[in-house]
Amino acid sequence: MNALRSVVRLPGSAPGPVGIIAGIRNLQAFQRDILGFLTHLARTYGDFVQFSFGPLTTYFINHPDFIHQVLVEEAAKYYKTRITKAVLRPLLGEGLLISDGALWRQQRKLIQPAFHATRIAAYADTMVAYAERAIADWRAGQVRRIEQEMMSLTLDIVTKTLFGEELTPAEREDIGRAVDIGQAQVGQEFKTLFRMPHWVPTRAQRQRQWALNVVNRVIDRFIARYRQTREDRGDLLTMMLAAVDEGGQMSDAQARDEAFTLIVAGHETTANTLTWTWYLLAQHPQAEATLHAELDAVLGGRPPTLDDLPRLPFTEAVIKETLRLYPAAYVTAREPQEDVHIGPFPVPKGHTVIISPYVTQRDPRWFDAPEQFRPERWLNGLEKRLPKFAYLPFGGGPRVCIGNTFALMEARLILATLAQRFRLQLAPGHQPAVDPLVTLRPKYGMPMLVLDRRA
Numbered sequence: 001m002n003a004l005r006s007v008v009r010l011p012g013s014a015p016g017p018v019g020i021i022a023g024i025r026n027l028q029a030f031q032r033d034i035l036g037f038l039t040h041l042a043r044t045y046g047d048f049v050q051f052s053f054g055p056l057t058t059y060f061i062n063h064p065d066f067i068h069q070v071l072v073e074e075a076a077k078y079y080k081t082r083i084t085k086a087v088l089r090p091l092l093g094e095g096l097l098i099s100d101g102a103l104w105r106q107q108r109k110l111i112q113p114a115f116h117a118t119r120i121a122a123y124a125d126t127m128v129a130y131a132e133r134a135i136a137d138w139r140a141g142q143v144r145r146i147e148q149e150m151m152s153l154t155l156d157i158v159t160k161t162l163f164g165e166e167l168t169p170a171e172r173e174d175i176g177r178a179v180d181i182g183q184a185q186v187g188q189e190f191k192t193l194f195r196m197p198h199w200v201p202t203r204a205q206r207q208r209q210w211a212l213n214v215v216n217r218v219i220d221r222f223i224a225r226y227r228q229t230r231e232d233r234g235d236l237l238t239m240m241l242a243a244v245d246e247g248g249q250m251s252d253a254q255a256r257d258e259a260f261t262l263i264v265a266g267h268e269t270t271a272n273t274l275t276w277t278w279y280l281l282a283q284h285p286q287a288e289a290t291l292h293a294e295l296d297a298v299l300g301g302r303p304p305t306l307d308d309l310p311r312l313p314f315t316e317a318v319i320k321e322t323l324r325l326y327p328a329a330y331v332t333a334r335e336p337q338e339d340v341h342i343g344p345f346p347v348p349k350g351h352t353v354i355i356s357p358y359v360t361q362r363d364p365r366w367f368d369a370p371e372q373f374r375p376e377r378w379l380n381g382l383e384k385r386l387p388k389f390a391y392l393p394f395g396g397g398p399r400v401c402i403g404n405t406f407a408l409m410e411a412r413l414i415l416a417t418l419a420q421r422f423r424l425q426l427a428p429g430h431q432p433a434v435d436p437l438v439t440l441r442p443k444y445g446m447p448m449l450v451l452d453r454r455a
């Protein structure tokens with residue numbers, strides 16, 4: 001295995017800070033700065049790190065071969081972790097993101113057809129039309145909350161394409177607030193390993209219940225409409241509910257959990273990616289100019305279509321490079337269901353194994369000048385030359401992001417539509433920072449000044 005070449009220490013002596021004191025220190029460091037802490041572990045201890053995390057022993061793998069082993073070769077031995085499930089189940093139920101085993105296999109098979117390439121191709125026009133609608137009232141000189149604009153846009157797109165429905169402005173706003181609440185609370189629970197029992201009537205619990213009700217009400221409205229009309233609109237919701245009504249294959253509760261998961265996972269990640277893209281472009285005028293030149297040459301001011309995408313390699317490179325530096329899913333974890341070895345290192349059953357696309361994708365062994373935004377690095381076949389799993393913004397193996405192709409298409413179409421009309425600059429005095437909650441969000445939002453490219 002290639003990994004052995006670059007592991008710092010030898011089999012049997014998994015390196016890393018372990019012990020009671022280290023466990024407390026690690027937990028504190030994790031809470032202060034998750035990304036800094038994980039980067040420090042990887043750069044100090046190497047490709048396989050064993051560390052105490054509060055009372056728990058945890059393993060952190062940083063080599064593409066180790067990641068490949070866990071996500072692909074031996075995927076069947078691993079489940080999502082108990083901590084992930086405990087924290088997310090109150091929101092996502094038994095939805096695709098956190099289910100495992102036979103239930104996950106059955107659900108993935110049922111839902112997968114909605115994401116086939118031919119199906120997704122039909123969504124392109126909606127994505128562009130909604131992007132145009134979103135900027136219809138943008139004017140030069142305005143300062144807009146770009147993180148919110150991107151959230152509303154991607155939320156509208158996911159509800160229309162997968163559920164055949166339009167949200168009311170109030171629903172859109174409420175879901176935005178609900179996702180903010182969910183992110184803050186779940187992010188906190190992951191960080192502190194502490195979860196207040198949900199029956200304790202705290203303010204946080206009331207907020208959480210409100211957030212849950214908001215999303216559930218919207219899903220109920222969608223379901224009720226289908227049940228009234230029984231109209232097969234060919235969308236994912238119709239498909240799932242038909243599977244419920246035909247009996248046996250999916251329960252009503254399961255369809256709700258899947259809908260909830262897809263609404264949340266299907267817009268937040270892409271919105272964050274686009275928000276970071278605008279930020280990076282604003283910081284890198286040369287890359288921005290190259291993007292504009294490509295869009296002007298290929299599209300000449302008309303809206304992009306699916307067929308244009310192969311002729312927009314720099315646009316794609318900008319999205320790929322953003323996903324490298326700011327992968328929305330910056331960390332994921334697995335729990336082996338039996339005693340395993342990762343490379344030469346033993347990992348006992350039931351312990352947490354962490355993978356961080358954020359850390360791996362900034363590793364100087366795989367990327368020159370890894371901290372720099374250089375979209376052009378993707379133009380000459382880099383992806384083919386990279387070791388598999390040195391770049392993994394969508395995870396990999398059987399549990400690879402089901403929305404991978406959807407998201408890449410959506411992000412490129414939105415970027416191409418908006419960047420033809422507008423440039424965005426950071427609002428004066430605003431200092432963005434990363435906020436690693438469940439996904440990698442911008443702390444304090446991303447207020448940006450709108451400039452009209454045609455002026």
Ligand code: HEM
Nearest residue numbers: 097265266269270328329332393394395399401402403407
């Ligand atoms: C840039 C946007 C996105 C990023 C970076 C992203 C990232 C990821 C990653 C890394 C995973 C795997 C997590 C793991 O292995 O533990 C995942 C899973 C998943 N994603 Fe995405 N995602 C994005 C967009 C989407 C979209 C648009 C949808 C749906 C419309 C979606 C739905 C899901 C679902 C349902 C899963 C669970 C799949 C399973 O376990 O079978 N994601 N995503």
